Structure formats: C-alpha cells, structure tokens
Amino acid sequence: MTNASRNPAYRRYTGRMIPLSLAYVGAVGLASWLIPDGAAANVATVAIALVPGLAALGWIWAMARFLVELDDEYLRMLEIRKFLIATGFALAITSVWGLLELFTNVPALPIFFVWPLWCVGLAVGQLVNWRQTGAAGCA
Amino acid sequence: MKNRLKQLRAERAWSQGDLAAQLGISRQSVNAIETGKYDPSLPLAFRIADLFGARIEDIFLRDVQQQEA
Structure with missing residues (x-):
C-alpha cells in the first residue's frame, strides 16, 4: 500500500458511490417525470419524492464505511x-x-x-x- | 515532532515507497511523518521502531521547547 488511490478502502468507496450516484440521478429524473410541478403532497407523490433520499442515505453510509475501513x-x-x-x-x-x-x-x-x-x-x-x-x- | 526516519531509511537505501510497503501504510504517510507534518499514533510508532530495531525515543525526538516548558 504505497499510493493513497490504491488503498482498498478508496476503491470500495468509489465502487459504492458511483452506483449510488447513478441511482440518485435516475430517481430524481424519474420523480421529475412522474410528479408534475406544484403537485400536492399525498402518499404517492411523497413516496416517489423520497426514493432519491434512499440514495442520499446510501452516500452517508458509504462515507461512514469509508472512514471505518480506511486503515x-x-x-x-x-x-x-x-x-x-x-x-x-x-x-x-x-x-x-x-x-x-x-x-x-x-x-x-x-x-x-x-x-x-x-x-x-x-x-x-x-x-x-x-x-x-x-x-x-x-x- | 522531529524524527530520524529519513536518515534511518537512507541508511538502508529504502525509498519512501519501500518503507511504506513494509509498514503497510501509504507513501504520503511516510512523507508526512518524515517531514514532521504528522505525528504517528503510538501503535504505528512501535511498528516503525520494530522495523528499524530501535526504540521509539531513538527515532522520534522530543521537542526541546516542550521539554523546557
């Protein structure tokens, strides 16, 4: 382990963040497509709007794991x-x-x-x- | 904190990368320790001392000003 970028924790972090980011962008795009501007907050719109939040929670988890795994x-x-x-x-x-x-x-x-x-x-x-x-x- | 890491490494003709590999740390870490930008934890200091077959206090030097204070 002589180079920071070769650290396995870094590789795992990147490997987690890329799919999570793609999921976030996809979920935001889907929500924008499904929910019209100014839509009322009901069960359906709230549920769809919260989906990208799962990816955001994933980012936080990935960052926490990164700090734990960085030896x-x-x-x-x-x-x-x-x-x-x-x-x-x-x-x-x-x-x-x-x-x-x-x-x-x-x-x-x-x-x-x-x-x-x-x-x-x-x-x-x-x-x-x-x-x-x-x-x-x-x- | 000043240290003799660079000198000890040079005596063995090791590059920073060689030392980093033997300690299981990054080359950046070796560089930061050598230049006094980062003081290693006690476990890492022991690993460094063990690698060079020396005592921690033979490698890491106390700051004179700290001693006087």
Missing part, C-alpha cells in the same frame, strides 16, 4: 479534516443565511441545497489539506 491513519486524518471543514462550511452558510431569512426578506434557501453546499465544503477541505500538507487525501 491508513494519516489519510484517515486528512479525510476526517475534510469532512469537518465541509460540515463547518455548510453550517456557516446555512446558519448565517437563516438569520438573514429571519430578519430580512432575502429569498429562502431550499434545504435541498445543504448537501451540495457540504460537497462544495469537501472541495474547500481538499484545498486546505493540499495547502497545509501537500496531500489532499484520497477521496
């Missing part, structure tokens, strides 16, 4: 730091925007965007890792 302590430290930076990034933006929503008439930020914001935070975390250590981690 290289230095790489694990880099990944955990990335996750913490991403969490801080998403919380900072959403909490500050929430206050703006509370006290001003700025448009509401849909909760849907919390996850994409967290993923942008991952990129920020990767950049921080790279600047501080010269290694960005492997995921």
Whole structure:
C-alpha cells in the first residue's frame, strides 16, 4: 500500500458511490417525470419524492464505511479534516443565511441545497489539506 | 515532532515507497511523518521502531521547547 488511490478502502468507496450516484440521478429524473410541478403532497407523490433520499442515505453510509475501513491513519486524518471543514462550511452558510431569512426578506434557501453546499465544503477541505500538507487525501 | 526516519531509511537505501510497503501504510504517510507534518499514533510508532530495531525515543525526538516548558 504505497499510493493513497490504491488503498482498498478508496476503491470500495468509489465502487459504492458511483452506483449510488447513478441511482440518485435516475430517481430524481424519474420523480421529475412522474410528479408534475406544484403537485400536492399525498402518499404517492411523497413516496416517489423520497426514493432519491434512499440514495442520499446510501452516500452517508458509504462515507461512514469509508472512514471505518480506511486503515491508513494519516489519510484517515486528512479525510476526517475534510469532512469537518465541509460540515463547518455548510453550517456557516446555512446558519448565517437563516438569520438573514429571519430578519430580512432575502429569498429562502431550499434545504435541498445543504448537501451540495457540504460537497462544495469537501472541495474547500481538499484545498486546505493540499495547502497545509501537500496531500489532499484520497477521496 | 522531529524524527530520524529519513536518515534511518537512507541508511538502508529504502525509498519512501519501500518503507511504506513494509509498514503497510501509504507513501504520503511516510512523507508526512518524515517531514514532521504528522505525528504517528503510538501503535504505528512501535511498528516503525520494530522495523528499524530501535526504540521509539531513538527515532522520534522530543521537542526541546516542550521539554523546557
């Protein structure tokens, strides 16, 4: 195990994230096709809308397994730091925007965007890792 | 934390990749430890010491400032 990308945990993580992401995109596409814009929340529409959520839960599971299975302590430290930076990034933006929503008439930020914001935070975390250590981690 | 890992590795003509393979860690980890960017856990420090047939304190050097504090 001399290269981070050769770590089996990384390969398993990629092997889980790719099908989950394809399932997510497919489920979102299917929901968009089946549910018309502005549809009322009933059993059918809620059930269809929740299907992509299963893939999102799968992402969280895959990330947790990745950290558990990553046996290289230095790489694990880099990944955990990335996750913490991403969490801080998403919380900072959403909490500050929430206050703006509370006290001003700025448009509401849909909760849907919390996850994409967290993923942008991952990129920020990767950049921080790279600047501080010269290694960005492997995921 | 300063250490003698690079020196010990050079004495054996091992590359960072060679050492990483023997320790079962990534080359990035070896590089981070050698350059003092990352302090290994106690179990990994013991594995490193065992590999070189030395004591942990012969490889990892205490910071002088920490000693004075």
